[in-house]
Amino acid sequence: MAEPRRAPGPGPAHGEQWLFCVRVGGSRYAFDAGLVTEVVRVGPLTRLPAAPPFLPGVFAHRGEVLAVLDLARLLGPRPVAMGASTRAAVVRAGPWHLALVADAVEGLSAVSSVEPPPAEGGEAAPWLTAVAEDEAGPMGVLDLPGLVASARARSGVP
Amino acid sequence: MSGVAVILFQLGARVYAAPAAGVLRVALPRGVAAGETSLGRPFLAARTLVADVGGEEAALEVDQVLGLRTVAPGDLHPLPPVAEGMLGSRALSGTALLDGIPTPVVDLPVLLEERRRARTGGERSGDA
Numbered sequence: 001m002a003e004p005r006r007a008p009g010p011g012p013a014h015g016e017q018w019l020f021c022v023r024v025g026g027s028r029y030a031f032d033a034g035l036v037t038e039v040v041r042v043g044p045l046t047r048l049p050a051a052p053p054f055l056p057g058v059f060a061h062r063g064e065v066l067a068v069l070d071l072a073r074l075l076g077p078r079p080v081a082m083g084a085s086t087r088a089a090v091v092r093a094g095p096w097h098l099a100l101v102a103d104a105v106e107g108l109s110a111v112s113s114v115e116p117p118p119a120e121g122g123e124a125a126p127w128l129t130a131v132a133e134d135e136a137g138p139m140g141v142l143d144l145p146g147l148v149a150s151a152r153a154r155s156g157v158p
Numbered sequence: 159m160s161g162v163a164v165i166l167f168q169l170g171a172r173v174y175a176a177p178a179a180g181v182l183r184v185a186l187p188r189g190v191a192a193g194e195t196s197l198g199r200p201f202l203a204a205r206t207l208v209a210d211v212g213g214e215e216a217a218l219e220v221d222q223v224l225g226l227r228t229v230a231p232g233d234l235h236p237l238p239p240v241a242e243g244m245l246g247s248r249a250l251s252g253t254a255l256l257d258g259i260p261t262p263v264v265d266l267p268v269l270l271e272e273r274r275r276a277r278t279g280g281e282r283s284g285d286a
Contacts, residue, residue, distance in 0.1 A: 050196040
């Protein structure tokens with residue numbers, strides 16, 4: 001897997017915003033880069049009993065036990081094919097600290113403008129706040145805290 | 159050395175830990191399958207972990223008991239808050255870092271109480 005792109009300068013130019021890009025299937029998604037604290041290689045994963053499909057497990061990182069959320073499984077039926085080289089973005093999504101995996105972690109992208117999401121946003125529609133584009137193509141901008149909150153709301157003990 | 163004593167056991171393909179204080183004894187199976195819990199089914203059910211559930215003894219069938227370990231307080235972690243609300247069972251109290259690997263810590267009485275309630279609910283609905 002290619003190394004995630006790094007910020008090319010000290011910060012975004014005027015009018016630009018930094019997004020963190022990932023790939024799920026054939027689609028690119030992004031979210032506020034400020035949510036990302038680091039990109040790490042996922043350690044040995046321990047599955048938790050009675051966990052939903054989008055929670056493949058937890059792993060130890062810097063003395064903390066982090067939950068891994070599978071963005072592909074959150075947005076659709078097919079999980080990320082995880083292996084020894086799988087990277088995760090460690091994020092703070094609202095009150096939650098977690099590691100997010102996708103089919104590919106692309107890294108940072110500075111975008112100068114965003115557009116409203118299309119009327120037909122597919123499976124990600126409830127959490128799409130905008131669409132943006134960079135040299136690699138278009139991406140759907142996700143409300144990551146909202147996505148995680150929604151996942152919590154639809155799982156767990158009733 | 160201070161710490162929490164846990165019993166390690168294998169159930170199916172996975173290893174779990176249960177606080178030893180919640181386990182009355184390790185015993186042989188009685189011959190009648192006790193039923194599945196949220197941990198799944200054992201392969202062989204060669205041992206049982208017996209706990210007190212509301213004043214009555216209940217048993218969890220496991221494949222093998224791996225031993226007793228003392229876990230240092232710093233190696234005991236609560237469930238990640240994001241995961242805590244996502245699990246379909248309240249029996250998981252956290253994880254123990256054993257050799258750097260998180261091992262689920264199971265509250266045995268809670269697990270067995272969940273099984274009892276699920277079974278009772280099934281009987282009420284005529285599913286038994």
